[in-house]
Amino acid sequence: MLEFIGKFHPVIVHLPIGIFVLAILFEFMVLSQRFQKLESNIPFILTVGIGFSILSLVTGLLLSQDESNKKTDVDLHKWIAIATTFLFIFYQVWRNQLAEKTYAQVLALIVLSTSIVLTGHFGGSLTHGKDFISFSNINKEEKLVKALVIPDINQAVLYKDIVQHTLSMKCVQCHGEERQKGKLRLDDKNGILAGGKNGIVINLNQPEQSELLKRLLLEDNDEYHMPPKNKKQLTGFEKTILQWWIVSGASFDSNIASMQPDKKTKLALAEFKKTYASGEIEKVKQRKEVNEIPASLKQDLEKDGWVISAISKKDNHIRAIGYNLEKPCDLALKKLLSIKEQLVELKLSSSGITDKDLSIVKQLSNIEKLWLDENEITDQGIKDLVDLNNLFYINLTFTAVSKIGIEQLMSNKALESVYVYQTGLNQSDFSALKNKWKNIKIYGADTMIKMPSDSLFQKRVK
Ligand code: HEC
Incomplete structure (x- = not known):
């Protein structure tokens, strides 16, 4: 039965919080002459608030008998809540003896507000989990x-x-x-x-x-x-x-x-x-540890139009995006050789690269993901990519590659996903490839499917 009463705690707690907030609001309002007549209501509101606050404490203590929450978290919430209740009792007694408003009282009100917020926050963490207020919309x-x-x-x-x-x-x-x-x-x-x-x-x-x-x-x-x-x-x-x-x-x-x-x-x-475990997931790879690239080098690359970022906070490997490269882009590409060790993702979507540029890409041997979509790439260029032994994702949408080029690519050891929407492939090429390489996912039905991540940078080929 007692345990049952405890279950009302999460509902009841909202009452004293609301009532105390109202009391504090009134206290500030009566600072202005206009609202003076509210003054006489404040002691009553505080009393009701304290009453519900005590009720919340009792139900909370009953609820904490169910020991499924971590004890230290419960203790923290409990003691702050008890302190808050007592603070309001002291405040009530004290304010009733004051002849007029003082700065000390304003200060006290600020302390009381903080104390309500803290109690509520730590209580909320118990029901909703530690980071229930979080600005990241990716949850655990x-x-x-x-x-x-x-x-x-x-x-x-x-x-x-x-x-x-x-x-x-x-x-x-x-x-x-x-x-x-x-x-x-x-x-x-x-x-x-x-x-x-x-x-x-x-x-x-x-x-x-x-x-x-x-x-x-x-x-x-x-x-x-x-x-x-x-x-x-x-x-x-x-x-x-x-x-x-x-x-x-x-x-x-x-x-x-x-x-x-x-x-x-x-x-x-x-x-x-x-x-x-399928689709566009981030691959968690066992990579060799590498040093961070020097800031000066990063700046230098950025001057050429590269957008350079680390793969993750914990991993110094690099993703390079080249949507704004100076054309022809062979010089910019050659510069990437200096971060060859770190470079694992390369986005060259509609960057204007051509087949001969791929002989530079070929030397970037740690590349795992490569976007070549919306460029004038043909089977001739693809030949240069067959030795990229870490490549597991390649996007060739809106290029001029044909079945022959794709077949060459298929010998890449790590390859898992190939995107060939809007290429020279027809439906029968497509089925033939799919049948022959069952372990490699080939995406290429006739309709263009836009990935949400692509739309940010999407440019159209005229
Ligand atoms: C929202 C909270 C919640 C989730 C999620 C949850 N449980 Fe429970 N579980 C409970 C509660 C509360 C009890 C204790 C009351 C009871 O025995 O029914 C319990 C009890 C159990 C027990 C009995 C333990 C014992 O010795 O009495 C088992 C087994 C169990 N859960 C398995 C699971 C499994 C498996 C899942 C996930 C598929 C799961 N629970 C998800 C809340 C949850």
Whole structure:
């Protein structure tokens, strides 16, 4: 019962906050002669605020008995809230004795406002997670999804590459480092094997009887179903895969091929890969560490029209964008040889490069992604690219390459995606290529699909 009353805490807390804000607003308004008549209401408003504040404290303390939140976070919120309540009580007593407004009172009001904001913020962090106020619109889940790369599903380790991803996206917000609902952690092997408040959740002797599995398979609106109602649910294929993982012994290191998935599971795995690990994803590559390029060199390149940026904060590898190069661009291109080691992405979309410029690109041997779209490139130039052993993405949309050129490219060891929209390829070339190189994705149906990331710089060829 007490625990039940505690559940009202998140609702009740809004009352004292609103009431106190109103009191503070009135205090400032009565500084002006015009609003003087509000003065007599303030003591009453403060009293009501304090009343609800105490009610919030009580419900909050009951709620904190449920120890699924991290204790230090709860403590911080708790003590700030208690302090805020007392500050308002002191303030109420003090202000009632004052004959007139003083600067000290204005200062006190500022302190009180700050204290409300802090209480609210730390309380909010408990319900919504640490960085619930964040100006980045990429949330944690999206970052996770982006980083997932599964080149070959058969070689994937079922737990590490797949199961963990599902648990992270759908369970860990309540069963992880920050909160342990049901005293259960699902963010690593130890947590999963340790189980929750009712003991083990994976039963290795009778896997079908595992609590975790039962919870997943319950009707969606069952009280014990996981994830709880109204939270993001598992998809059908995620459920199938988790079930398969548990029933086949919940191994933490077996790879998929060794576990011989049946047909239904294979389909689910393919679906998983398609949903979370395919398309335009950032490839997480194991690259050799390199030094940062000197600032003077970067400036020099930028003078030529290059836009130079690091791949990520943690990685000194470079992306170079050449939309504004002086033409002909061979001189600008040659300069890139000085950052050859760092350069992994090169955007030359509609930059005016021609076949002979590709003999320079050829020497940029660390290139992984290359955009040549909207240039007068032919099969002749493509020949120069066949030795780029790290190239896994190439965009040849709106170029004059034909099937012959693409076929040459296909011998590149790392190649994964080739974009050939609006090229010399016809439908039958296209199907022939697709059939011959099943592992390489060739995008090239007749309609032009614009990637959102391209539209920023899109220029049209006349
Ligand atoms: C929104 C929060 C939330 C999410 C998301 C969530 N759970 Fe739970 N889980 C709970 C709560 C609360 C309990 C404790 C109450 C209960 O036993 O139903 C619990 C209990 C459990 C238990 C029982 C632990 C024990 O020993 O009693 C298991 C197993 C479990 N969850 C598995 C999962 C799995 C698997 C997922 C993801 C597919 C998941 N949960 C997602 C909130 C959540």
